Amino acid sequence: MAKEVLQISIIFMIFIGLFLVTMQIVSARNLKKTKEKIKVLQEALKPGVEVMLLGGIYGKLVKLNKDTALIEIADNTEIKVDRSSIQAIVKN
Incomplete structure (x- = not known):
């Protein structure tokens, strides 16, 4: 057993x-x-490309640095985000 x-x-x-x-x-x-x-x-990624961020925010890539990106989310409204927060390139 x-x-x-x-x-x-x-x-x-x-x-x-x-x-x-x-x-x-x-x-x-x-x-x-x-x-x-x-x-x-x-x-x-290159300036002028439409992107979606991890939080679901859509915008146009204005400037790209080594670690950060500047995204235009509305007229005269730009936000600085971490480059890794870009989830996808939006295809029109």
Whole structure:
């Protein structure tokens, strides 16, 4: 009886280990895809492009610096945001 319980426990531990390894692989692949998507977005940014910020605010990119961006959200209304807060380029 004890021998059977030990065998079942070992099989269960192997199953848990395989599950954890699989989850790590899937997580790493998703992280790589997300980083690539962000890189492509950041490279496509240029003044005059319509963008959407993380908070759902839409505006036109006026100026782009290394870490920040100036976004015009209305006539004569510009906000300075972190460059990473730009979520998407709006396609008209």
